[in-house]
Amino acid sequence: MKIAIFSDNFYPEISGISDSIVLLGKELADLGHEIHFFAPRYSAKDHAVANIPFAELELGKNIHIHRLWSLPYLGSPTKQARLFIPTGLQSWKYRRENFDIVYTQDPFGLGIEALLMAKILKIPLIGTNHTPITEFTRYAPLHNRFFDWAGLQFFAWYYNRCQFVSAPYQGLLDEMRANGFKKPCRALSNPIDLAGFAPAGSAEEKKKLKDKYGLSEMAVLYTGRLAVEKQIDVIIRAMAEVKKIFPNANLAVTGCGSAEEELKKLAAELGLEKNVKFFGRVDDLAHAELYQASDIFAIMSTAETQSLSLMKAMATRMPSVVADARALPDYVGRDSSRGFVVPVGDADALAEKIIFLLKNPDKQKEMGLSAAAFVKNFSARKIAETWQGIFSQHCVSCRERKADTDLKLSFVIPAYNEEKYLGKCLEAVFREIKKTNYDIEVIVVDNASTDKTSEIAKSFPEAKLVYEPKKGLSQARHSGYLASSGDIIANVDSDSTIPPGWIDKVFAEFSANPNLVALSGPYIYPEMPRLTNVIVHVYYFFGFIGHIINHHFFGIGAMLQGGNFIIRRTALDKIGGYNVAIDFYGEDTDVARRIQKVGLVKFKFTLPMYTSSRRFHEEGIIMTGFRYVINHFWVIIFKKPFTKKYSDFREGKKVK
Numbered sequence: 131m132k133i134a135i136f137s138d139n140f141y142p143e144i145s146g147i148s149d150s151i152v153l154l155g156k157e158l159a160d161l162g163h164e165i166h167f168f169a170p171r172y173s174a175k176d177h178a179v180a181n182i183p184f185a186e187l188e189l190g191k192n193i194h195i196h197r198l199w200s201l202p203y204l205g206s207p208t209k210q211a212r213l214f215i216p217t218g219l220q221s222w223k224y225r226r227e228n229f230d231i232v233y234t235q236d237p238f239g240l241g242i243e244a245l246l247m248a249k250i251l252k253i254p255l256i257g258t259n260h261t262p263i264t265e266f267t268r269y270a271p272l273h274n275r276f277f278d279w280a281g282l283q284f285f286a287w288y289y290n291r292c293q294f295v296s297a298p299y300q301g302l303l304d305e306m307r308a309n310g311f312k313k314p315c316r317a318l319s320n321p322i323d324l325a326g327f328a329p330a331g332s333a334e335e336k337k338k339l340k341d342k343y344g345l346s347e348m349a350v351l352y353t354g355r356l357a358v359e360k361q362i363d364v365i366i367r368a369m370a371e372v373k374k375i376f377p378n379a380n381l382a383v384t385g386c387g388s389a390e391e392e393l394k395k396l397a398a399e400l401g402l403e404k405n406v407k408f409f410g411r412v413d414d415l416a417h418a419e420l421y422q423a424s425d426i427f428a429i430m431s432t433a434e435t436q437s438l439s440l441m442k443a444m445a446t447r448m449p450s451v452v453a454d455a456r457a458l459p460d461y462v463g464r465d466s467s468r469g470f471v472v473p474v475g476d477a478d479a480l481a482e483k484i485i486f487l488l489k490n491p492d493k494q495k496e497m498g499l500s501a502a503a504f505v506k507n508f509s510a511r512k513i514a515e516t517w518q519g520i521f522s523q524h525c526v527s528c529r530e531r532k533a534d535t536d537l538k539l540s541f542v543i544p545a546y547n548e549e550k551y552l553g554k555c556l557e558a559v560f561r562e563i564k565k566t567n568y569d570i571e572v573i574v575v576d577n578a579s580t581d582k583t584s585e586i587a588k589s590f591p592e593a594k595l596v597y598e599p600k601k602g603l604s605q606a607r608h609s610g611y612l613a614s615s616g617d618i619i620a621n622v623d624s625d626s627t628i629p630p631g632w633i634d635k636v637f638a639e640f641s642a643n644p645n646l647v648a649l650s651g652p653y654i655y656p657e658m659p660r661l662t663n664v665i666v667h668v669y670y671f672f673g674f675i676g677h678i679i680n681h682h683f684f685g686i687g688a689m690l691q692g693g694n695f696i697i698r699r700t701a702l703d704k705i706g707g708y709n710v711a712i713d714f715y716g717e718d719t720d721v722a723r724r725i726q727k728v729g730l731v732k733f734k735f736t737l738p739m740y741t742s743s744r745r746f747h748e749e750g751i752i753m754t755g756f757r758y759v760i761n762h763f764w765v766i767i768f769k770k771p772f773t774k775k776y777s778d779f780r781e782g783k784k785v786k
Contacts, residue, residue, distance in 0.1 A: 131521055132164045132228060134253075136244035137235035140169030142182045143210045144355055144385060144411060146438045147235055147260050150320035152189065157321060157514030159192035166229070167193070168221060168240060170200035170212035179209050179386065180411050196224065198240070207357035207388045214239030218246035229253055230525045236261060237288035245291055254524040257292035259285065260320075262302055262456055265359055265433035286310035293524050298436035299457035300600070300710075314706035316608060317600065318517075320436055321510035326414065327445040329498070330422040339423035343416075344407060346378040348488045351424035351448070353417070353439045354431075356387035361430040361453065363389075363396055364477045368428070370400045371481035376488055381406045381428075382420055421446040425494060426487050432474055434458050444468065444505035447498030451483045468501040507597045516596075519613045523703065537640060538569040539633070539696075540616030544598075544606030545587070545624040546577040551742060552586045556593060558627035566633055573614055574624075577606040603692075604717045608708040616699065623693030625742035626653075635737050636696050647701035647729035648722065650690040651737030658743045670735070677733050680766060681726050687766035688731035692718035694739035701728040712770075723766055 135155060139145040155165040174184040186195060198220045200212035221243050234244040234257045241257075248255035263281040286309045289295045295311070296318040297303045303315050330336035340349065350372075352365055362383065369381045383393070383406065390408070397406040409420065427443035432455040434440070440461060443450055450469035452458040462469040470487075472479035487494050541559055545552050556572070563570050573594045574587040578601045587595045598609040611619055618640050622628065639649050652670045655663055677689035695718060705724040712720055722731055 131230040131525055132166070133158065133231045133233055133521060134166045134168060134224075134227070134229045134244070134247070135233045135235070136168045136240045136247075138170065138212070138214060138238050138240045139235070140167065140172075141187045142172055142177045142180045143212075144180055144208050144387070146320070146354070146436075149438060150322075151235060152187070153321045153323055153510050154514055154517065155193055156189055157510045158518065159190055161514060161518055163192070163518070165189075165193045166224070166227065167195045168224075168243070169195065169197060170214050170240070171197035172200075172210065172212060173202070176210040176212070181413075196221075198243070200239070205388075208355055209386070209388065214243065216240070216242035216246060218243065218250060221247045222250075225251055231256055231521045233257070233521075234292070237285055241288065245288070248291075255292045256521065256524060257289050257295045258318075259289060259295060259297045259302060259306065260435050261285075262305070262433055262435060265456070282306075282309040289313060294520060296520075299460050301456065301460070302435055312706075314703070316612060316707070316710065319508040319513060320438060321513040322438060322441045322445070322505065322508045324445050324506065324509050326418050327421055327442045329447040329502075336422060339419050343382065343409075343420060343423055345380045345382060345423050347425075348376050348379040349424040350379065350381045350426045350428050350484060351384075351420060351443070352381065352428055353384040353420070353442075354429070354437070356383070356385050356390045356393060358389050359431060359433040360387075360389070361432060361475065362393055364430040364453075364475055364480060365428050366393060366396050366400065366402065366406055367477035368481040368484060369402055369405055371478065372484050372488070373402065373405055375485050379405060379484075379488065382409065382424055383407065384409045384412050384417065384420060386411050421448070424448065426451065426484055427469075428480065428484065429453065429458065430472075430474070430480065431458070432456065436461065441505055441508060444501035447495075447502045449487055449494050449497035449501065451480055451487070463504075466497075468497055468504055504599070507599050512597065516609075516613055519615060522615055523612070523699070536569060537618055537637065538571070538616040539636065540610075540614035540619045541570065541572045541622055542575065542607060542610030542614060542619055543573065543622050543624050544575045544577050544603060544610065545579060545583050546601065546606070547579045547581045547583060548624040549579075549582040549586055551625040552583055553589075555622065555624050555627055556587070556590045559622070560590065560592060562628055562630065562633050565630075566637075568633065568637055569616075570633070571614065571616060573610045575606040575610040575613075577601055577603075602710065602712075604708045604712045605710045607717070608710050611699075611702060611707055614699075618696055618698055619702065620696045621693065622739070623741065625744070626693055627740045629738060629740060632737065632739070635734075639732065639734070640696070640698065643730065645729045646732060647698045648688070648690060648695060648725050648731040649734065649737065650695035650732070651734050651739060652691060653694060653741045654738045655743040656740055662743075674733055674735075677731075681731055685726070686723070687719065688722035688726040689733050690718040690722040690731070691733075691739070693741060694737070695721075697721070697725065698729070701725050704728050719766060720769075723769070 137151055139147040141148055159165050177184045200214040203211040203213040216239050232244050232248040232253050232255050234241045263285055264278045267277040267281045289311055290313055295313055295315040298320055300317040372379050427448045427450040430453040435457050450462055452462050452471055453474045454471050455474050459471045464471055470483040575596045575598050576584050577598050587593055596609055596613045598606050640646055673689050680687040709720050
């Protein structure tokens, strides 16, 4: 694919957005795509602020950078930002490049230019929102609630012009939804260059790095832009308390920005000239070495949608102390396994946690190891492969190129701690695939498993493994859908096995009827007595009658059996994918309710699926059936599940 990426923030500007999209572009180019960056033209002065030579960034033969004329942006927190005035004229000369996708990083100058290009050339527009806009309008000179409202409405208006939108954390998408945003979306991490960040090789090596940068054996680190919304002053005030217990403790600060002089002044007022070290903008080597030389990472920003600086600290096996704001708790976790979350602006609470960690080096090590294991889920290659799947789904020319080919089937198998069943499930799937000549892919979604689920999936080299750290069945199905490339998507649970001939029946149904958008069948429970399966069959019979009435007469719903249903991709695209707000009960009914408006939904008793009966054993058949029935009708009538909480059963253990 040929992908045009538009961003108001780009090299040489000091920006997490700039770093992340450059890294994404490089990974996509390595995957064989042609990348074109559209960015402002920066001046020699802008390069000097970052201590970077006035020269273009060299990223390889498959990556092209187009600089568009821009003006200096006075009052920029980075002292580098540019103001681009969108007209469509500057990008118009690139109209013959035949781009497949336009990918926008923000809704401002170059974001509007991206929208104009997409509209004029009829190219799909895909967007990412990195910005919690109200965290910036609050610092406006004439701030009031109107500016917050106007900013949120503008963001919703802009991103509603995209076919698909991502954000680094779910809370930002929820805020957009609450203000009128309606398009398909998902939370998706920015890519992280894990290769350049790892802990020092030994205690001696770490000591040498501490000596090199003048840091003590107790060093706290902050890296990033020095701006008011980052609340670095809170960290400095906390260090004044830390100094009372550990007089030699250091705070290392890298980066530059509009708040730099005020922060230096504050450090002097608190008598911390020797404890707080400002390094300014450092090169890549010094940047990585400062991470290795430090012991604790601290960030009290209220405007982070992810924080690449935090991710780098995790990769370096550092525990973190973060503000309870925006995405920071999502990534650090509230269980204190990777770090601590403290109230916004609370310097005393921050100091308390830093002191605790400095007194407990074993706890530092434990948290650091947990953080390093967690952050591997966001490697640059994994994120790039996810974006490759998203772009492929929305690429018009890609769909046209495959319009005359046979249907492709994607199995999506979500798995959370399924080491007991996943192997049997995959064996059955691949056994049936070998009997056919169809184009089929198999995707396993590891939904934050803590057992050997990933290892089992990896033992099947033909399967593609996708990591989804946010737990939830709908979230896992949605991630698998985004990573897949099939024309039809089969949703199979990892504690199930497909019977012989299942694949042939699926292809026969979808090939025969282009209006068919979803197909499903019942469950069979081999572990349960015959009488129990007869009762279950009666349950499905009455459900089928309801399906006929709701779908064909009233048009308000349909029946799909979760873990045994197949959906046509074009229809799933139209309804915006799965509703990730639903964790478990009613997720299949919600999809059926929405997708039945697009086309025909079938329930076939001749398309059964064998599955585990562990839920019946734990909850009882009557209670289990009651919960599924009430949530089925609740979703159809009220468009949300009746039961919010659910239990997972893994080898007889009940986990809330």
